[in-house]
Amino acid sequence: MWKLSVVVLAGAATLLAQTYGIGRPATPEQIRDLGAAIAPDGTGLPEGSGTVAAGREVFAARCSKCHGEKAEGAVGPALVGGQGTLATAKPVKTVGSFWPYSTTVWDYVNRAMPFDQPGLLKPPEIYAVVAYILNLNGIIGSDQVMDAKSLPKVKMPNRDGFVADPRPDVGNNVGNNVGNNVGNNVGNNVGKKAKR
Numbered sequence: 001m002w003k004l005s006v007v008v009l010a011g012a013a014t015l016l017a018q019t020y021g022i023g024r025p026a027t028p029e030q031i032r033d034l035g036a037a038i039a040p041d042g043t044g045l046p047e048g049s050g051t052v053a054a055g056r057e058v059f060a061a062r063c064s065k066c067h068g069e070k071a072e073g074a075v076g077p078a079l080v081g082g083q084g085t086l087a088t089a090k091p092v093k094t095v096g097s098f099w100p101y102s103t104t105v106w107d108y109v110n111r112a113m114p115f116d117q118p119g120l121l122k123p124p125e126i127y128a129v130v131a132y133i134l135n136l137n138g139i140i141g142s143d144q145v146m147d148a149k150s151l152p153k154v155k156m157p158n159r160d161g162f163v164a165d166p167r168p169d170v171g172n173n174v175g176n177n178v179g180n181n182v183g184n185n186v187g188n189n190v191g192k193k194a195k196r
Contacts, residue, residue: 038107042152045106048123049147052140055132058125062114071136076115080136083157096137100162102146102154106130127151 038044059071066076073079082092091097095105109126112118121129131146140146140154 038103038110040101040103040152042103042148045103045148045151046123047148048127049145050124050126050128050131051145052128052131052135052142054124055128055130055135058121058129059132062121063129066115071133079133086158086161094137095133096139096157098158100156100159102130102134102139102151102156105133106151
């Protein structure tokens with residue numbers, strides 16, 4: 001489905017550029033540079049692996065200046081904590097409390113981090129950083145190795161906190177794709193009582 005979305009998006013941009021004379025079609029290189037979207041089931045994850053220990057080192061070098069030494073937040077948002085707060089007046093949305101899929105964390109770090117050099121980290125470094133963040137949140141043990149097979153198996157605390165969108169115009173698969181929007185803190189649980 002995500003591959004189809006990329007093709008449709010590229011085709012629509014080309015059509016708009018040709019029809020209305022605005023913008024320009026994306027080149028094949030630009031489309032390729034967007035990378036593959038990583039699905040909640042892990043489809044699209046590359047080879048490589050990372051440990052919590054390696055992630056601690058990468059995090060200290062590349063992430064802590066924005067997210068704090070222990071991912072508690074600084075210039076950037078907190079990545080840890082918030083469990084039990086989503087149903088309160090002041091929910092704390094972190095990787096450990098809000099994000100429904102561990103694969104979405106990988107995808108977001110891959111595409112957008114570090115903030116000043118997105119795309120800098122290589123897959124083993126990304127697996128390691130994700131392992132470290134999951135460990136800080138108490139989701140995985142310190143000895144676990146994250147890779148394309150193990151990462152999708154991680155059960156995030158709020159995985160069941162998202163519900164399918166009942167609107168007839170969005171289709172039946174929206175609840176399965178909500179992880180793709182988590183980086184923007186957009187989900188289909190607005191106005192719904194989520195599992196805490």
